[in-house]
Amino acid sequence: MATQTIPITVAEGDGIGPEIMEATLRILKASGAPLEIQKVEIGEKVYLRGQPTGIDPATWDLIRQSKAFLKAPITTPQGGGFKSLNVTVRTTLGLYANVRPCVAYSPFVETKHPGMNVVIVRENEEDLYTGIEYQQTPDVYEALKLITRPGCEKIIRYAFEYAQTYQRKKVTCFTKDNILKLTDGLFHKVFEEIGAEYPNIEKEHWIVDIGAAKLADTPAAFDVVVMPNLYGDILSDVAAQIAGSVGLAGSANIGTSGAMFEAIHGSAPRRAGQNLANPSGLLLAAVQMLVHVGLSEHATLIHNAWLKTLEEGIHTYDIFKEKTSKQKVGTKEFADAVIERLGQKPDTLPAAHYTTARHIHHAPHSSTAKPQQELKGIDIFIRWDRDVELLAKQLQEASTPALKLKMVSNRGVKVWPNKMPETACVDNWRCRFVPTKDGIASPQEIVDLLSSLVQKELVVTQTAYLFAFDGQPGYTLAQDEQ
């Protein structure tokens, strides 16, 4: 076993956090893992003493200087102004891959899906989690779903590299690209491009709604599943819960130069301070951390002792069932039981065997394409409380010789020309202007148009340039737009 100590940072978190962290650290210590632990304070206490990010600036350096960060769940205070610290840590430290193994431990932990063994690889840095939101009018609020090519390439390559490293057979991609043609469309496209480089791994794509139904019903149909951030967040909880309990799943957040390990569940404040919570999610996250920092033998030791504890029916309340369990224990007693079994292996469940630290290759952004970008017009959003015909008339009067009104849409539905009487409209209208002549607009023509609209006292709430890339529109048409 390694003798040099490995520096890690640890945050005890909120709610059940301190209890499950205490249990986990005791097990780590008993395993002999040579860790040098530096505790840091983040979360509710830091938020409540006036730090809206939930983390003090000095704490970043401590985390960045350590080899890994083991984090218990934290409570995000309700109400405006408090940013999710989990998202902040993941994005600030570039921890782009969230890896969540969801495994059934049947017959020892009750599950409808014995044999389930799915790894969700969730994109961690973009999608709706950039938290870029706007109120544009009294009635209209917007959240930006941001998907980038480098972001897709990194996470999808990670999923294939993970599958290859851990001898997984298939990688499935979930998107909603039948609706979100550009954003989810890109994720799917990059999946096809990168997947082609892994001929030995089976590949498939599901639309997320039916894919989610299939995952909840027949998880054995899946192996590694890669998803944009939001779908991955939701479906990894579903997958963990149907495998047995959200209390059983750990997760790794991996970046090119740092890593954070945590349970997938939250701080369960209602269960706090009662010695009730299951420390397994955090413990399995710690096992992932040991593998990551090269302490595979200690990871194997702990994982097997934990499996043996489950097999012997020593269970916390969340997985305790009269039929399958023998002894209901609290957090502390569960940790004691795992420590007593260090050195033992499970009899029925497959034993863990981590050999060397398996380093997954992080590939840099591979696309070097530089398509020709042309300005094809502009969508100008305008607050308007009256009839669309009147709005269109005002807009036409305000148009400049270079740009003309092509259509007006409301919540994505074309309402001018030819509004259907049934179409329900709100107070923010997307007004699409395109060049009158050769199909290319200039930035100055757009400024002139905006200036003309402002002079007419029209309230512009947002603008979006319409670009084409190598002749392909980089924007969608409104429903019913030609």
Ligand code: NAD
């Ligand atoms: P939660 O996961 O904390 O709890 C939901 C329920 O799951 C609990 O009431 C409990 O019955 C059960 N549960 C969860 N973990 C358990 C465990 N280890 N052992 C036994 N039972 C367990 O979800 P929530 O109630 O929606 O969120 C509570 C707080 O946690 C919120 O402030 C939320 O923002 C935060 N949260 C933090 C993280 C994180 O730090 N990574 C993740 C999710 C939620």
